[in-house]
Amino acid sequence: MKLTPRVFSGMQPTGSLHLGNYLGAMLQWIELQKTHECIYCVVDLHAITVWQEPDELRRAIRQVTAAYIASGLDPKKSILFNQSQVAAHAELAWVFNCVARLGWLNRMTQFKEKAGKDRENASVGLYAYPNLMAADILGYRATHVPVGEDQKQHLELARDIAQKFNNDFRKEIIAAGFEDGIFFPQPDPVITGPATRVMSLRDGTRKMSKSDPSDLSRINLTDDADTIAKKVQKAKTDPEPLPSEVEGLASRPEAENLVGIYAALARRTKTDVLKEFGGAQFSGFKKSLAEIAAERLGPIATETKRLLDDPTHIDAILADGSARARALAEPVMNKVKDIVGLIRS
Ligand code: ATP
Ligand code: MG
Numbered sequence: 001m002k003l004t005p006r007v008f009s010g011m012q013p014t015g016s017l018h019l020g021n022y023l024g025a026m027l028q029w030i031e032l033q034k035t036h037e038c039i040y041c042v043v044d045l046h047a048i049t050v051w052q053e054p055d056e057l058r059r060a061i062r063q064v065t066a067a068y069i070a071s072g073l074d075p076k077k078s079i080l081f082n083q084s085q086v087a088a089h090a091e092l093a094w095v096f097n098c099v100a101r102l103g104w105l106n107r108m109t110q111f112k113e114k115a116g117k118d119r120e121n122a123s124v125g126l127y128a129y130p131n132l133m134a135a136d137i138l139g140y141r142a143t144h145v146p147v148g149e150d151q152k153q154h155l156e157l158a159r160d161i162a163q164k165f166n167n168d169f170r171k172e173i174i175a176a177g178f179e180d181g182i183f184f185p186q187p188d189p190v191i192t193g194p195a196t197r198v199m200s201l202r203d204g205t206r207k208m209s210k211s212d213p214s215d216l217s218r219i220n221l222t223d224d225a226d227t228i229a230k231k232v233q234k235a236k237t238d239p240e241p242l243p244s245e246v247e248g249l250a251s252r253p254e255a256e257n258l259v260g261i262y263a264a265l266a267r268r269t270k271t272d273v274l275k276e277f278g279g280a281q282f283s284g285f286k287k288s289l290a291e292i293a294a295e296r297l298g299p300i301a302t303e304t305k306r307l308l309d310d311p312t313h314i315d316a317i318l319a320d321g322s323a324r325a326r327a328l329a330e331p332v333m334n335k336v337k338d339i340v341g342l343i344r345s
Contacts, residue, residue: 003185007032008142010041010083013060014052015210017067018218019293020198022300023264024148028193030072032146038078039140039325040068042318045083045090045132049125050114050211062314063304067221069317070303079328081321083136088329092135093128095336099165100131104157110150114211134158138184139329146190149197150207155189162186172339183339194264201235204253222301225294232258232290237282244278246270258282258289265292 009029011021032038042064047057061082068080083089105111108130115122125132133154137145138161145155162184166173173183200206200217208218216231223231236254243249249256249270259277262285263270277285307314337344 003141003143003182005036005144006140006142007036007038007144007146007190008041008137008140008187009039009146010043010046010136011064011068012043012047012210013057013064013082014047014050015060015220016063017071017221018198018208018210019221019261019297020148020195020208020218021210022071022221022297023195023198023261024193025146026068026071026193028146028190032144032190033072033074033078036144039142039328040073040078040080041136041325042068042080042082043136046129049123049129061318062311063222063308065314065318066304066307067300069307070300071221075317075321079321079324080317081325082318085318085322086139086325086329088139088326088333089132089135091333092139092329092336093132095340096131096134096138096161096165097128099161099168100134100157104160105130107153108157109153130154130157131161134161137187138162139332140325141183141185141332142187143185144190145187146193148193149191152189152191155187159186169339172341176335176339183335194267195260198261199253199257201231201257203236204255204257219293219297221297222304223297224301225290225298228294228297229287229290232286232293235286237286242274242277242280242282242285244274246274248274248278255282258285262289262292265289265296 009025011017011025029038029040042061044057044061065080069075073080105127111127111129114126134157137158147155163186165184166182170181174181198208200208200212202214202217212218216234219228219231235258237258238252238254242255242259249259259270259273263273266273334344
C-alpha cells in the first residue's frame, strides 16, 4: 500500500451547515478537489455523541449531503458518504481507544466546552470523539485534512496516535512490508480558509456552531435573504464606529468578526474593507454585509432545497460513496488487524 496524497474531512449532521463551516472548511474542500483525491464524509457517528432525535438525524444527514453538493462538491470526482456506512471507522476507533492515552484526551478543549459543567453526565462517546476522528482520517491513510481552526488540537492528537501506533508496532509494520516503519502518515492540517474561526453573531468570543441553541447566533447555508438580513441586523456590536485600520479591531471581538466575515465573503482583505467602511456606523455596514451574504449563499440554499426534494437520489449518492470508501478503508483495516495480531478469516 503506497502512500498517496489524499484528503479527508467531515462535518457533523448536528444541524444545518453555517457560514463558519463554509468559510472555514468548505471553500478549501472545493479547492482541493481540483488537485487531490478527496474523501468528504457526513460524520453521523460523531453527531450521536450528543443526543439526536432519530428522525431529525436522518433528515440532517441528507441535508448536509445536499449542502455539500450545492456548495460545489462533486460526488463523481470526490467520495461523498456517511460515516456509519463504513464499518472500518468504528473498528479502527476501537484500536485507537487502546493506543491513545487518557492524559492526551484529558487535554482536549472541545470536550471541556461541550460537556460543560455536568461532565459526569457526558457520553463516553463525546470524550472519545478525537479517537474516532483519528480513525476517520487514518483509516484512509489520508495526508491532508482541511478544517477550521477549532479542530487543530484534534489533528495534533491524530498525529500523536499515528506516531504511537507506528512506534508500538514498528517490528510488525516492517515485517508487513513497510520498510521505513511508517504505516500511518502524519496527517497535515490545512487551516487556510478565508475565515478559519468565524464567531457567533451573539457573542464575539464564542465560535459560530451548529449546536448553539440560538439560531440567531449563526447564518445557515439554508437561510433566505430576509432571515440573513434580520440576523445580521441583530448581531451584537459595540457603540463605536468602525475603525479605519485593522489594529483598531483589537479587543473589539464582534467588530472584528463582522469585518472578517465581510472580507471573506467579498474576497477582500480586512484592511481594504476598513478603507471603505472606516468611520462608518454599524447600521450601514451591516446592510452591505447582509447583501453580500445573501448574494453568496442564496444559490446554495436554492440548490440544497432542490436536491432535498429527491431523498432517494441523495441516498443513492451516499450508497455509491460508501462503497467506494469501503474499498479504500477495508484493506487498511485488514492490515491493522494483521499488524496488531488479530486473526481474520
Ligand atoms: P457542532 O456544534 O455540532 O460541533 P460545528 O458548527 O462545530 O458543529 P462541525 O461539524 O463540528 O461544525 O465542523 C465541521 C467543520 O467546520 C470543521 O472543519 C470545523 O473546524 C469547521 N468549523 C466549524 N465551526 C467553524 C467556525 N465557526 N469557523 C470556522 N470553521 C468552523
Ligand atoms: Mg464542531
